[in-house]
Amino acid sequence: MIRVHDALPELPFRPAAIAWLHAWGMRVDVRDPRSATGGGFWWPDRKLVDLFTTQAEAAIHEIAHAWWHPRRLEGQNAAEMIVATMKLSEESDSRYARAREIAGYYVYGIPSQRDDNSPTGWWMGQLVGQGNDWECYAGLASAVMGDIGKLPPYVRRFYEELFDEPTRG
């Protein structure tokens, strides 16, 4: 657990990972420290985590984007993240139910969710058309709120350096 910014709650990141991100040049900005409604951006060109509020879910999501940014191009990491997300969408172990549900949305989309930019008129997920390891990575991080015990080992391996050890339970 570490406090990444004065306005944010403690978050389940490894202090060494946050130190690495700061040394790399990551900055964190919180636009409205009195609100916790969420939202934010990761701006790669400025290495800026731009949080609208203090919400933990948004902070975990955008900081996961920052961490993945240089790592996705190492070896075959980007493709391996997509393969792991597809495998996770078929995971039968109930300990990973929440992560499986989110992975299912990424793979299959949500036919009931309107998307005017989609050729079908509904949201087709993260993989059809152009595979998006970015959102698979950051989205699964915030789906389990950084508790990597809620990810099976073949997905957890992408997060072990970034987040605290899984809570036992």
Ligand SMILES: [Zn+2]
């Ligand atoms: Zn994102």
